[in-house]
Amino acid sequence: MPEPLFILCPGRSFSSVVSTVIGQHPQCYGLPELNIFIGRSLGECWDNDATRSTYPLQGLKRTLAQLHDGVQTDETIEKAEAWIAERRVWSGAAVMAHIQEQVGDRILVDKSPANVVHPKVLGQIVRAYPRASYLQLLRHPRTRGKSHMAAHYPKAGIKRVMIDAMGSPAPDVEYKWHSTHKMIDALARELSLGQMMRIRGEDLLRDLRLYLPQICEWLGIRADAKALAAMLRPEDSPYACLGPTRARYGANPGFLANPALDFDRLANIPEASLDGPLDWDAQAEFHPDTRHHAHAYGYR
16 A cells, blocks of 8 residues: 655645645545544544534544545534544554555545644654655745634734744744744654655645646656646545535635635735734744744745
8 A cells, every 4th residue: 555645734834725636636535634643542633633623523524424435414424423433542543544445545645734733743643654755835934824814813903922932922823834844844854865845835836737747756656637637626526625514624614615726816826025024913023033944945
């Protein structure tokens, strides 16, 4: 069986669209956000799912419903919940192995935000999959921060959460970008040469036809016209839509509401700047550590 692909990035980094695009390749299987490595067992993941809202592990339930019953309905989601309840002691790797059995020899593509909440979680994944492929997906810290604030605080206006993790007070959205990519960079230094690819999401989405064949070559999968055409139709994924009541999401809600690619809009993704006041705090600018890190990725 093939090794999985883990897309690593903080939330609001284009991961829903990128993971679905790659997952639509005929030799891949794009998954919703599983979040099954945040605990030592499936039961712990259910209890601690940081993205649970009212219903935990929505992406996993949608996956199980689709693979077990071929359809995602309230009834099949309830069956998936019963399946999970009977296997609370299973590890995340055991669940992934079960999913792999269901999809055959296709590469599983997982972009769960919980995978990068802490080095211990990421370390658990690497120990379970030492030969997996890892894609570090980048987004400019300004536009990622704006997207985060718009999604989580749409009515709050300027909202500043003070922390001192970088030596001085800084917004949490900035620190999340910096700390997550610092953790991913540390992992890259431990992996074998070529095991991790780094790509700026803006570059990828501006010219998918240029970069997707390169990703295919890196993964060792075909890059013919038919395969690329399938990748350019993320809306064909069974998970690229809102799900039933007890499992509505499993990806960015905005993407689920409108998953088709708008090539004209993507080709004109605007450039962002590291200079000037933060959009979410007019009294502050990016911390020097953030600027240094972003410059290393080619952001200005």
